[in-house]
Every structure is written in C-alpha cells, then in structure tokens.
Amino acid sequence: MNTLTSIDPTGNDAPATDEGHDLALLRLGQHLKAQNYRFVTVTPLTHQRVNQREENRKARSLRDVFGWSRPFEGDLLAQEQLEALLDSGILRAHAGLWASEVRWSSLEDLLLVHSGFPTVAHDSVFFGPDSYRFAQAIEEHLQTSLHTIRTAVDVGCGSGVGAILIARARRDAQVLAVDINPTALRFTAVNAALAATENVSAYHSDILAGTTGEFDLIVANPPYMQDTQQRAYRHGGEQLGSQLSVRILAQSIERLTPGGSLVLYTGAPSVEGVDLFLEQAKPLVDTPDFAWSYREMDPDVFGEELETPTYRDAERIAAVVLTVTRVG
Incomplete structure (x- = not known):
C-alpha cells in the first residue's frame, strides 16, 4: 500500500x-x-x-x-x-x-x-514525451498479453507512471515502484495516492537488487543519454547512454516468471547504421528461453544532442521498445 x-x-x-x-x-x-x-x-x-x-x-x-x-x-x-x-x-x-x-x-x-523546469538538480524527477510513449507501450502490452499479472515492478520509476498504469489495469496485482532517487519515491507515493492505486508500493532499489522473487511483468523507462554531469535522472552510462538499459535487461530477464514479460522503453543510439543498444541486447535475449520483439516508436529523438562532443559519431537516437517474454 x-x-x-x-x-x-x-x-x-x-x-x-x-x-x-x-x-x-x-x-x-x-x-x-x-x-x-x-x-x-x-x-x-x-x-x-x-x-x-x-x-x-x-x-x-x-x-x-x-x-x-x-x-x-x-x-x-x-x-x-x-x-x-x-x-x-x-x-x-x-x-x-x-x-x-x-x-x-x-x-x-x-x-x-x-x-519543475528546468530539471537541473541531480535528484530531479523527469516527465515528458518519453513518459507518454512509455505509457503507450505499457498499455499496448496490457491489452494484448494473456499472462496473469500478480506481481509487477516499475524499475527506475521516476514519477511512478508505469507502476500506476499497471496497478489501475490490474487491481489484484501487487506493484512495486523502485528507484535509487528518494525524491522519485516520494513523488510516486503522492501520485499513486492521487490516482487511488493502493496496490502500489515505493521502495529504494538499484534496479532489482532490493527486491526478491520473480515478476509477471517488469517495465522500465531508464535514462538513456550519456550525460557529462552524470545526473541520475538523465545518465544512462557508457555506450552513448545505453549501458544502463542493458543492465536492466540482463537483471530483469532472470527474474521473470514463466510467461512473464519485460517491457523496456529506451533510447537507441546509432553509429554508422549500427544500433548500439540492440547490438548489446540481442545476445541476451536471442535464445530458446525467450521470445522477443523490438520496434522503433520514434526514429529521431533528442537530435540536439548530436551537436555535442559526446555524440559526435552518432547519426541519430531512436526511441525503441524491447519486449521480452520468458518461454514456459
């Protein structure tokens, strides 16, 4: 609660x-x-x-x-x-x-x-166009998946939008909202209370390290920029910001119930036509244990970043959704 x-x-x-x-x-x-x-x-x-x-x-x-x-x-x-x-x-x-x-x-x-704008503090909690696309990806999954959801978790919950959407759609599910940012956890608690979703609980966790058990649904909308200031709400690590998304993928697929799914919305930088995120993700999911799909929701986001020295070799950044389901 x-x-x-x-x-x-x-x-x-x-x-x-x-x-x-x-x-x-x-x-x-x-x-x-x-x-x-x-x-x-x-x-x-x-x-x-x-x-x-x-x-x-x-x-x-x-x-x-x-x-x-x-x-x-x-x-x-x-x-x-x-x-x-x-x-x-x-x-x-x-x-x-x-x-x-x-x-x-x-x-x-x-x-x-x-x-508030501008989001400059290290503990800022971001909401924007990515949040709307993330919500769309979650709702599409909930409408098409036949798997019963008893336990779910929103990794890097931010404002809690993922957890709240799942909790409203599946009132019998226990939904965790986890983040390393205490401000995000407090904002999530406020937003969940305002939405009357009493089946949402906010906890501190670095990805899934602070949780136990398996989950029927894991969702995540992690930061995916390589931020020189390494602000938590924005910095996705090395590989032009894709490192954190790969870490979430690797940890999440090991914690899925049979038939459970991960819905990961993130950014995918391309260098000379190579999708850096997919290149790292594919070896983890392209096995008999998982069924997966991958699509671009928007082929070109945050184009202004290409003017910075960090992204001098990038051609574009795409908004993508990777859905992985454990077979069984």
Missing part, C-alpha cells in the same frame, strides 16, 4: 520528516484536479522556446504556474493556499515573484507531479 511517509534510501521506512510537504503536494493535486487542470509536458527545448516568448515571461494561470513553471504574482492564488505552499517548500521566491518547485502533468485522466 502506498503511503506519504518518506522513504529511507536504505530501503527502511524513515520518520515522516517530509510528510507535511508530501501531504501539501497531494492536496495541491486534488485542488488542480477539481479545477479540471490539464497540461501536456513537451520536450525541454520546446518548453524553453515557448517560455522565451515575451508574453510568457510571467504566469497568468494555474497551467502557467504548475505546467510551464513560470513565475507569478501572489494574487494568482488564494492567500491561504499561497502561504501553505510556501510553508511546505513547494513554492519559492523568484526575482520579486513566486515560482513552483514542481510541475503537474496530465496523462489521460491521471495527474502526476514531477520536478
């Missing part, structure tokens, strides 16, 4: 030192839902371009504050609400105005909290 207490990085329940902050987040989410708030989160580059327009320098609505992360004047919120959000640390002072530390994004009828 999800709770709004803090999650200790060791994996143990910690004193609820951030409980007030997280309860305030939950109440804010409830308020935004009651106001029919909706916001589709775009890429960071699009976000930046839209916010740089002169007329967008200051917020005029709740979408501007909690979607576009624009600074605002105090009269945009009721005084009592403004003071409560300031006291909880959700709002901060910004150049004589106020600004939100978090964003709220819509996914179908869900509302999900994640980090």
Whole structure:
C-alpha cells in the first residue's frame, strides 16, 4: 500500500520528516484536479522556446504556474493556499515573484507531479514525451498479453507512471515502484495516492537488487543519454547512454516468471547504421528461453544532442521498445 511517509534510501521506512510537504503536494493535486487542470509536458527545448516568448515571461494561470513553471504574482492564488505552499517548500521566491518547485502533468485522466523546469538538480524527477510513449507501450502490452499479472515492478520509476498504469489495469496485482532517487519515491507515493492505486508500493532499489522473487511483468523507462554531469535522472552510462538499459535487461530477464514479460522503453543510439543498444541486447535475449520483439516508436529523438562532443559519431537516437517474454 502506498503511503506519504518518506522513504529511507536504505530501503527502511524513515520518520515522516517530509510528510507535511508530501501531504501539501497531494492536496495541491486534488485542488488542480477539481479545477479540471490539464497540461501536456513537451520536450525541454520546446518548453524553453515557448517560455522565451515575451508574453510568457510571467504566469497568468494555474497551467502557467504548475505546467510551464513560470513565475507569478501572489494574487494568482488564494492567500491561504499561497502561504501553505510556501510553508511546505513547494513554492519559492523568484526575482520579486513566486515560482513552483514542481510541475503537474496530465496523462489521460491521471495527474502526476514531477520536478519543475528546468530539471537541473541531480535528484530531479523527469516527465515528458518519453513518459507518454512509455505509457503507450505499457498499455499496448496490457491489452494484448494473456499472462496473469500478480506481481509487477516499475524499475527506475521516476514519477511512478508505469507502476500506476499497471496497478489501475490490474487491481489484484501487487506493484512495486523502485528507484535509487528518494525524491522519485516520494513523488510516486503522492501520485499513486492521487490516482487511488493502493496496490502500489515505493521502495529504494538499484534496479532489482532490493527486491526478491520473480515478476509477471517488469517495465522500465531508464535514462538513456550519456550525460557529462552524470545526473541520475538523465545518465544512462557508457555506450552513448545505453549501458544502463542493458543492465536492466540482463537483471530483469532472470527474474521473470514463466510467461512473464519485460517491457523496456529506451533510447537507441546509432553509429554508422549500427544500433548500439540492440547490438548489446540481442545476445541476451536471442535464445530458446525467450521470445522477443523490438520496434522503433520514434526514429529521431533528442537530435540536439548530436551537436555535442559526446555524440559526435552518432547519426541519430531512436526511441525503441524491447519486449521480452520468458518461454514456459
């Protein structure tokens, strides 16, 4: 069952030192839902371009504050609400105005909290176009798979979108949301509570190291860029960011029940026509023990990265879905 207490990085329940902050987040989410708030989160580059327009320098609505992360004047919120959000640390002072530390994004009828723009802190929790594609991959699998799901896990859960989608579709399943980032675990708990998915539990785990047993479904949307700052929400390791995805694949396929599946949404960099992720993944799954499929959801994402020295040899980065099912 999800709770709004803090999650200790060791994996143990910690004193609820951030409980007030997280309860305030939950109440804010409830308020935004009651106001029919909706916001589709775009890429960071699009976000930046839209916010740089002169007329967008200051917020005029709740979408501007909690979607576009624009600074605002105090009269945009009721005084009592403004003071409560300031006291909880959700709002901060910004150049004589106020600004939100978090964003709220819509996914179908869900509302999900994640980090404000720009996501520069090492413990940032990212949500964006990848999250929508990840959700699509999960929903397609749930609609087509006949395998009973009793246990599931969302690896590197971030805002918890994968875990919440599974938990809503399979109310009898026990769904874990695991991450190495305590902020992600707290945001996941808030989002799960707002979605009324009581069968989601958030735990600290480096991939699956902090879990036991086998799973009927494992999903993951890991960071897949090679980030020079090695920020946890963005850095996918060596091999142009594909290293972490390969680690998740290797650990996950060993923990699948017979008939269980891994749905891995990630980025695949290509160098001279060679898909670096698939080149590493194929030897792990192309065996009699597994059935697998692989497809590109988008052939060209984060093209601006090709201008950086790290990606000087890359031709493109594709958004891909690898689905692996244990035979038996």
